[in-house]
Amino acid sequence: MTKANGSATMPVDRTLTTSRVFDAPRERVYKAWTDPKQFAQWFPPQGFTAACELDVRPGGSLRVDMKGADPALGPDFYEKVFPGKGVYTEVVANERLAFTFAASADEGAAPLNMLMTVIFEDQGPKTKVSVHQTADTVADYEALVKIGATEGLRQSLDKLTVLLAGKNPEAAEGKSRVLTLSRVLDAPRELVWTAYTDPKHIVKWMFAKDWETPFAETDVRIGGKFRIGMRPADHSEEGFVMDGSYQEIVKPERIVQRFSDDRMLTTTLEDVGGKKTKLTLSVEMALSEDDERTGYTQILENFARHLATLKRS
Secondary structure, three states, rough: OOOOOOOOOOHHEEEEEEEEEEEOOOOHHHHHHHHHHHHHOOOOOOEEHHHHHOOOOOOEEEEEEEEEOOHHHHOOOOOOOOEEEEEEEEEEEOOOEEEEEEEEEOOOOOOEEEEEEEEEEEOOOOEEEEEEEOOOOOHHHHHHHOOOOHHHHHHHHHHHHHOOOOOOOHHHHHHHHOEEEEEEEEEHHHHHHHHOOOOHHHHHOOOOOOOOOOEEEOOOOOOEEEEEEEEOOOOOOOOOOEEEEEEEOOOEEEEEEEOOOEEEEEEEEEEEOOOEEEEEEEEOOOOOHHHHHHHHHHHHHHHHHHHHHHOOO
Protein backbone atom coordinates (compact mmCIF):
# COMPACT_ATOMS: atom_id res chain seq x y z
CA MET A 1 0.00 0.00 0.00
CA THR A 2 1.43 3.33 -1.03
CA LYS A 3 0.20 6.83 -0.49
CA ALA A 4 1.50 9.96 -2.17
CA ASN A 5 3.09 12.59 0.03
CA GLY A 6 0.03 14.46 1.22
CA SER A 7 -3.11 15.38 -0.66
CA ALA A 8 -3.68 18.94 -1.70
CA THR A 9 -7.04 20.51 -1.04
CA MET A 10 -9.22 20.06 -4.09
CA PRO A 11 -9.96 23.40 -5.79
CA VAL A 12 -13.68 24.09 -5.50
CA ASP A 13 -13.82 26.05 -8.75
CA ARG A 14 -12.53 23.06 -10.75
CA THR A 15 -13.95 20.05 -8.89
CA LEU A 16 -17.16 18.04 -9.32
CA THR A 17 -17.96 15.91 -6.27
CA THR A 18 -20.36 12.96 -6.12
CA SER A 19 -21.00 10.63 -3.16
CA ARG A 20 -22.89 7.35 -2.90
CA VAL A 21 -23.42 4.77 -0.13
CA PHE A 22 -23.27 1.17 -1.39
CA ASP A 23 -24.78 -1.81 0.39
CA ALA A 24 -21.52 -3.77 0.30
CA PRO A 25 -18.36 -3.97 2.41
CA ARG A 26 -15.46 -1.71 1.53
CA GLU A 27 -13.23 -4.52 0.19
CA ARG A 28 -15.85 -5.51 -2.41
CA VAL A 29 -16.44 -1.95 -3.52
CA TYR A 30 -12.71 -1.27 -3.80
CA LYS A 31 -12.23 -4.43 -5.87
CA ALA A 32 -14.94 -3.27 -8.29
CA TRP A 33 -12.80 -0.18 -8.91
CA THR A 34 -9.56 -2.12 -9.37
CA ASP A 35 -10.55 -5.37 -11.12
CA PRO A 36 -10.52 -4.67 -14.91
CA LYS A 37 -13.38 -7.11 -15.62
CA GLN A 38 -15.67 -5.53 -13.02
CA PHE A 39 -14.61 -1.99 -13.88
CA ALA A 40 -15.51 -2.55 -17.55
CA GLN A 41 -19.00 -3.67 -16.57
CA TRP A 42 -20.02 -0.55 -14.63
CA PHE A 43 -17.72 2.39 -15.44
CA PRO A 44 -19.06 3.31 -18.92
CA PRO A 45 -22.32 5.34 -18.79
CA GLN A 46 -25.60 3.95 -20.09
CA GLY A 47 -25.45 2.83 -23.71
CA PHE A 48 -21.65 2.38 -23.74
CA THR A 49 -19.34 -0.60 -23.36
CA ALA A 50 -15.67 -0.45 -22.39
CA ALA A 51 -12.38 -2.26 -22.80
CA CYS A 52 -10.16 -1.68 -19.75
CA GLU A 53 -6.54 -2.15 -18.73
CA LEU A 54 -5.72 -1.27 -15.11
CA ASP A 55 -2.27 -1.41 -13.51
CA VAL A 56 -3.30 -0.37 -10.01
CA ARG A 57 -0.09 0.91 -8.39
CA PRO A 58 1.48 4.37 -8.09
CA GLY A 59 2.82 5.16 -11.56
CA GLY A 60 0.79 2.37 -13.14
CA SER A 61 -1.26 3.17 -16.21
CA LEU A 62 -4.93 2.72 -16.99
CA ARG A 63 -6.74 2.72 -20.29
CA VAL A 64 -10.50 2.79 -20.76
CA ASP A 65 -11.82 2.78 -24.33
CA MET A 66 -15.57 3.40 -24.33
CA LYS A 67 -17.73 2.54 -27.34
CA GLY A 68 -21.28 3.62 -28.09
CA ALA A 69 -23.28 0.39 -28.19
CA ASP A 70 -26.88 1.64 -28.20
CA PRO A 71 -28.34 2.98 -31.49
CA ALA A 72 -30.47 5.36 -29.38
CA LEU A 73 -27.30 7.34 -28.66
CA GLY A 74 -27.49 8.72 -32.20
CA PRO A 75 -24.87 9.02 -34.96
CA ASP A 76 -22.52 11.18 -32.86
CA PHE A 77 -21.94 8.33 -30.40
CA TYR A 78 -23.25 5.02 -31.76
CA GLU A 79 -20.38 2.67 -32.72
CA LYS A 80 -17.86 5.47 -32.05
CA VAL A 81 -14.88 4.80 -29.77
CA PHE A 82 -13.83 7.31 -27.12
CA PRO A 83 -10.40 6.45 -25.70
CA GLY A 84 -9.38 7.44 -22.19
CA LYS A 85 -6.07 6.96 -20.44
CA GLY A 86 -4.29 7.98 -17.26
CA VAL A 87 -1.83 7.16 -14.52
CA TYR A 88 -2.41 6.16 -10.89
CA THR A 89 -0.90 8.76 -8.55
CA GLU A 90 -2.13 7.38 -5.23
CA VAL A 91 -3.14 3.89 -4.12
CA VAL A 92 -4.18 2.98 -0.58
CA ALA A 93 -5.90 -0.40 -0.70
CA ASN A 94 -9.57 -0.25 0.36
CA GLU A 95 -9.24 3.44 1.29
CA ARG A 96 -8.24 5.72 -1.54
CA LEU A 97 -7.44 5.88 -5.25
CA ALA A 98 -6.27 8.83 -7.30
CA PHE A 99 -5.52 8.78 -11.01
CA THR A 100 -5.17 11.21 -13.87
CA PHE A 101 -7.63 10.71 -16.69
CA ALA A 102 -7.75 12.22 -20.15
CA ALA A 103 -10.88 11.45 -22.15
CA SER A 104 -12.51 12.85 -25.27
CA ALA A 105 -16.10 14.04 -25.20
CA ASP A 106 -16.28 13.85 -29.02
CA GLU A 107 -14.51 11.38 -31.29
CA GLY A 108 -11.27 12.95 -32.47
CA ALA A 109 -11.57 15.97 -30.17
CA ALA A 110 -8.84 17.13 -27.79
CA PRO A 111 -9.12 15.23 -24.47
CA LEU A 112 -10.37 16.79 -21.25
CA ASN A 113 -7.82 16.35 -18.47
CA MET A 114 -8.73 15.69 -14.85
CA LEU A 115 -7.60 14.05 -11.62
CA MET A 116 -10.09 11.56 -10.20
CA THR A 117 -9.85 11.02 -6.45
CA VAL A 118 -11.94 8.20 -4.97
CA ILE A 119 -12.36 7.84 -1.20
CA PHE A 120 -13.80 4.66 0.35
CA GLU A 121 -15.28 5.06 3.85
CA ASP A 122 -16.16 2.00 5.94
CA GLN A 123 -19.72 2.22 7.31
CA GLY A 124 -20.06 -1.24 8.81
CA PRO A 125 -21.71 -3.49 6.23
CA LYS A 126 -21.92 -0.53 3.84
CA THR A 127 -19.41 1.74 2.11
CA LYS A 128 -19.53 5.44 1.31
CA VAL A 129 -17.69 6.36 -1.87
CA SER A 130 -16.84 9.98 -2.67
CA VAL A 131 -15.58 10.77 -6.16
CA HIS A 132 -13.86 14.09 -6.85
CA GLN A 133 -13.32 15.00 -10.52
CA THR A 134 -10.80 17.86 -10.58
CA ALA A 135 -10.21 19.42 -13.99
CA ASP A 136 -6.77 20.69 -14.94
CA THR A 137 -8.14 24.08 -15.96
CA VAL A 138 -11.30 26.13 -15.47
CA ALA A 139 -11.97 25.70 -19.21
CA ASP A 140 -11.80 21.90 -18.85
CA TYR A 141 -14.07 22.13 -15.79
CA GLU A 142 -16.67 24.13 -17.72
CA ALA A 143 -16.47 21.60 -20.55
CA LEU A 144 -17.00 18.73 -18.09
CA VAL A 145 -20.09 20.43 -16.67
CA LYS A 146 -21.44 21.15 -20.14
CA ILE A 147 -21.15 17.57 -21.37
CA GLY A 148 -22.90 16.28 -18.24
CA ALA A 149 -20.00 14.65 -16.38
CA THR A 150 -22.00 14.44 -13.15
CA GLU A 151 -24.91 12.72 -14.89
CA GLY A 152 -22.53 10.31 -16.62
CA LEU A 153 -20.92 9.38 -13.31
CA ARG A 154 -24.35 8.95 -11.71
CA GLN A 155 -25.26 6.44 -14.42
CA SER A 156 -21.97 4.62 -13.81
CA LEU A 157 -22.55 4.46 -10.05
CA ASP A 158 -26.09 3.20 -10.67
CA LYS A 159 -24.54 0.33 -12.64
CA LEU A 160 -22.03 -0.27 -9.85
CA THR A 161 -24.95 -0.58 -7.41
CA VAL A 162 -26.45 -3.29 -9.63
CA LEU A 163 -23.11 -5.09 -9.95
CA LEU A 164 -22.55 -5.10 -6.18
CA ALA A 165 -26.02 -6.60 -5.78
CA GLY A 166 -24.82 -9.58 -7.80
CA LYS A 167 -26.67 -8.67 -10.98
CA ASN A 168 -25.60 -7.86 -14.53
CA PRO A 169 -25.54 -4.06 -15.06
CA GLU A 170 -25.99 -4.42 -18.83
CA ALA A 171 -29.12 -6.55 -18.40
CA ALA A 172 -30.58 -4.09 -15.90
CA GLU A 173 -29.68 -1.02 -17.92
CA GLY A 174 -32.66 -1.21 -20.25
CA LYS A 175 -35.09 -1.10 -17.32
CA SER A 176 -34.57 2.60 -16.55
CA ARG A 177 -37.89 4.46 -16.71
CA VAL A 178 -37.23 7.95 -18.06
CA LEU A 179 -39.88 10.33 -19.40
CA THR A 180 -38.72 12.99 -21.87
CA LEU A 181 -40.91 15.93 -22.91
CA SER A 182 -40.11 18.97 -25.07
CA ARG A 183 -41.94 22.23 -25.67
CA VAL A 184 -41.08 25.38 -27.61
CA LEU A 185 -41.85 28.39 -25.44
CA ASP A 186 -42.64 31.83 -26.81
CA ALA A 187 -40.04 33.64 -24.69
CA PRO A 188 -36.29 34.28 -24.88
CA ARG A 189 -34.01 31.87 -23.04
CA GLU A 190 -32.88 34.30 -20.32
CA LEU A 191 -36.50 34.96 -19.35
CA VAL A 192 -37.29 31.23 -19.38
CA TRP A 193 -34.28 30.56 -17.14
CA THR A 194 -35.40 33.19 -14.63
CA ALA A 195 -38.98 31.93 -14.53
CA TYR A 196 -37.75 28.33 -14.18
CA THR A 197 -35.41 29.00 -11.25
CA ASP A 198 -36.78 31.99 -9.29
CA PRO A 199 -39.09 30.99 -6.38
CA LYS A 200 -41.43 33.93 -6.94
CA HIS A 201 -42.14 32.55 -10.41
CA ILE A 202 -42.07 28.85 -9.52
CA VAL A 203 -45.07 29.20 -7.18
CA LYS A 204 -47.09 30.50 -10.16
CA TRP A 205 -46.66 27.45 -12.42
CA MET A 206 -45.02 24.42 -10.75
CA PHE A 207 -48.13 22.28 -10.21
CA ALA A 208 -50.51 20.03 -12.09
CA LYS A 209 -54.29 20.36 -12.44
CA ASP A 210 -56.18 20.94 -9.17
CA TRP A 211 -52.92 21.47 -7.25
CA GLU A 212 -50.99 24.52 -6.10
CA THR A 213 -47.52 25.44 -4.88
CA PRO A 214 -47.68 27.34 -1.56
CA PHE A 215 -43.93 27.98 -1.39
CA ALA A 216 -40.64 27.44 -3.21
CA GLU A 217 -37.04 27.73 -2.08
CA THR A 218 -34.06 27.47 -4.45
CA ASP A 219 -30.30 27.82 -4.12
CA VAL A 220 -29.35 27.55 -7.77
CA ARG A 221 -25.74 26.37 -7.65
CA ILE A 222 -24.01 23.01 -7.74
CA GLY A 223 -24.76 21.38 -4.39
CA GLY A 224 -27.47 23.93 -3.58
CA LYS A 225 -30.81 22.71 -2.26
CA PHE A 226 -34.37 23.20 -3.47
CA ARG A 227 -37.70 22.74 -1.65
CA ILE A 228 -41.07 23.10 -3.37
CA GLY A 229 -44.38 22.66 -1.56
CA MET A 230 -47.22 20.79 -3.25
CA ARG A 231 -50.85 20.53 -2.05
CA PRO A 232 -54.40 20.20 -3.47
CA ALA A 233 -55.84 23.57 -4.44
CA ASP A 234 -58.92 22.90 -2.27
CA HIS A 235 -56.66 22.19 0.73
CA SER A 236 -58.38 18.84 1.24
CA GLU A 237 -55.01 17.29 2.06
CA GLU A 238 -51.83 18.54 3.67
CA GLY A 239 -49.75 17.82 0.55
CA PHE A 240 -46.01 17.15 0.44
CA VAL A 241 -42.62 18.75 -0.21
CA MET A 242 -40.57 18.00 -3.31
CA ASP A 243 -36.92 18.56 -2.43
CA GLY A 244 -33.40 17.72 -3.46
CA SER A 245 -30.20 19.31 -4.71
CA TYR A 246 -28.73 20.79 -7.88
CA GLN A 247 -26.13 18.53 -9.49
CA GLU A 248 -25.26 20.65 -12.54
CA ILE A 249 -25.86 24.27 -13.45
CA VAL A 250 -24.92 25.70 -16.85
CA LYS A 251 -26.74 29.02 -17.08
CA PRO A 252 -28.86 29.45 -19.17
CA GLU A 253 -28.52 26.08 -20.88
CA ARG A 254 -28.85 23.14 -18.50
CA ILE A 255 -29.96 22.14 -15.00
CA VAL A 256 -29.64 18.70 -13.40
CA GLN A 257 -31.56 18.13 -10.16
CA ARG A 258 -31.48 15.12 -7.86
CA PHE A 259 -34.67 14.53 -5.85
CA SER A 260 -34.39 13.33 -2.26
CA ASP A 261 -35.53 9.86 -3.42
CA ASP A 262 -32.46 9.80 -5.73
CA ARG A 263 -34.37 10.28 -9.00
CA MET A 264 -32.90 12.75 -11.51
CA LEU A 265 -34.50 15.57 -13.49
CA THR A 266 -32.52 17.10 -16.35
CA THR A 267 -33.73 20.28 -18.06
CA THR A 268 -32.14 21.83 -21.13
CA LEU A 269 -32.97 25.20 -22.67
CA GLU A 270 -32.14 25.71 -26.34
CA ASP A 271 -32.27 29.16 -27.93
CA VAL A 272 -34.56 29.33 -30.97
CA GLY A 273 -33.86 32.42 -33.03
CA GLY A 274 -33.29 34.65 -30.01
CA LYS A 275 -37.02 34.98 -29.34
CA LYS A 276 -38.15 31.48 -28.43
CA THR A 277 -36.79 28.64 -26.32
CA LYS A 278 -37.00 24.88 -26.67
CA LEU A 279 -37.29 23.34 -23.20
CA THR A 280 -36.60 19.62 -22.87
CA LEU A 281 -36.95 17.77 -19.58
CA SER A 282 -36.03 14.18 -18.82
CA VAL A 283 -37.15 12.75 -15.49
CA GLU A 284 -36.83 9.35 -13.88
CA MET A 285 -40.38 8.25 -13.16
CA ALA A 286 -41.74 7.30 -9.76
CA LEU A 287 -45.35 6.71 -10.93
CA SER A 288 -46.86 5.17 -14.05
CA GLU A 289 -45.84 6.72 -17.35
CA ASP A 290 -49.41 7.93 -17.99
CA ASP A 291 -49.54 9.72 -14.62
CA GLU A 292 -46.08 11.22 -15.00
CA ARG A 293 -46.73 12.36 -18.59
CA THR A 294 -50.07 13.93 -17.65
CA GLY A 295 -48.62 15.73 -14.64
CA TYR A 296 -45.54 17.14 -16.36
CA THR A 297 -47.54 18.11 -19.47
CA GLN A 298 -49.91 20.14 -17.27
CA ILE A 299 -46.94 21.74 -15.50
CA LEU A 300 -45.38 22.77 -18.83
CA GLU A 301 -48.74 24.22 -19.95
CA ASN A 302 -48.86 26.28 -16.74
CA PHE A 303 -45.29 27.39 -17.36
CA ALA A 304 -46.10 28.53 -20.90
CA ARG A 305 -49.11 30.52 -19.63
CA HIS A 306 -47.04 32.14 -16.91
CA LEU A 307 -44.35 33.15 -19.43
CA ALA A 308 -47.03 34.78 -21.57
CA THR A 309 -48.04 37.02 -18.63
CA LEU A 310 -44.41 38.05 -18.17
CA LYS A 311 -44.06 39.06 -21.81
CA ARG A 312 -47.15 41.29 -21.55
CA SER A 313 -45.99 43.02 -18.36
